[in-house]
Amino acid sequence: MFDAAIVGGGITGISTALQLQQSGKKCILLEAANIGSGTTGGTTAHLNDFFDTTFTEAINDFGKDNAQLLAEVGQEAIGIIETNLKNYNIDSNFERKKAYLFALDEKQEKQLEDIVDGASKVGHEMMYVDEILFLIPFKKQSPFLIRHSFIP
Ligand SMILES: Cc1cc2nc3c(=O)[nH]c(=O)nc-3n(C[C@H](O)[C@H](O)[C@H](O)COP(=O)(O)OP(=O)(O)OC[C@H]3O[C@@H](n4cnc5c(N)ncnc54)[C@H](O)[C@@H]3O)c2cc1C
Incomplete structure (x- = not known):
């Protein structure tokens, strides 16, 4: 049974x-x-604590408390996977990496501002940076850094 x-x-x-x-x-x-x-x-096994549904959208649709819960469980889920990889000796090349979102035009710049604003309301750590590691043109001051994890 x-x-x-x-x-x-x-x-x-x-x-x-x-x-x-x-x-x-x-x-x-x-x-x-x-x-x-x-x-x-x-x-592609890319684990992210930042979702396709932005925290701003989550706040608007489900309220701040639920959006905050989403932020917390996103990070917790990655932690669970990381722990399982260690506990069960799974050879996965798990690494924690930084990720970047960047705006290519003014419309995207506004979207970024909304994303950063929503993230700050649920305590998700994001910051603006002046440089990114990749050779991609972007509007100055627009990119920001988000925490994420990556399993190749
Ligand atoms: C190309 C691609 C890239 C992706 N990249 C990412 C990424 O980078 N990061 C990320 O977070 N997500 C990514 N995703 C999404 C992610 O892979 C899925 O959300 C996740 O794997 C879904 O897992 P699941 O267990 O819910 O479903 P599945 O992996 O589809 O598992 C469902 C299982 O149920 C079985 N099943 C179905 N019906 C029955 C039944 N009646 N009886 C018994 N068994 C049944 C199926 O055979 C299957 O094995 C990607 C998806 C794709 C296609």
Whole structure:
């Protein structure tokens, strides 16, 4: 007998099963094909605590408290993956890196300001920088730095 059946052995199902197992539950993982053969097998494995939905959008749609929760769980999720990699000796080349968003025109510059503003409201660390490491032209003062992690 099992306490939980998890359908799908992608990162979502595997992570859920592991968390449940670590909390003492007996789990069965049901996978129709092969473990990690779905979308997870095709990912670029770039872990980011900054999402396609900006914190400004999250605040507008779900309120500040929920947007703050989103910011916190985004960072927590990366921490869980990092811990699992260490605990299970998974050779992944996990590295924490800086990431940059930059504006190419005035419209994007306004979008950046909104993004930075929303991020500051939920305590997500971002800052403007004058230089980026890449040879990409951008409007001065527009790029900013965000924390993110990367598994090649
Ligand atoms: C090209 C590409 C690049 C990406 N890059 C990134 C990235 O850099 N960073 C990022 O965060 N995200 C990225 N993503 C998105 C990310 O890969 C997915 O959000 C994530 O892998 C989804 O995982 P999942 O476990 O929810 O789904 P899946 O990995 O698709 O797992 C679902 C599993 O369920 C199984 N299944 C389905 N139906 C059944 C059933 N009835 N019974 C049993 N098993 C079933 C499938 O076989 C599959 O193995 C990328 C996606 C793609 C396609």
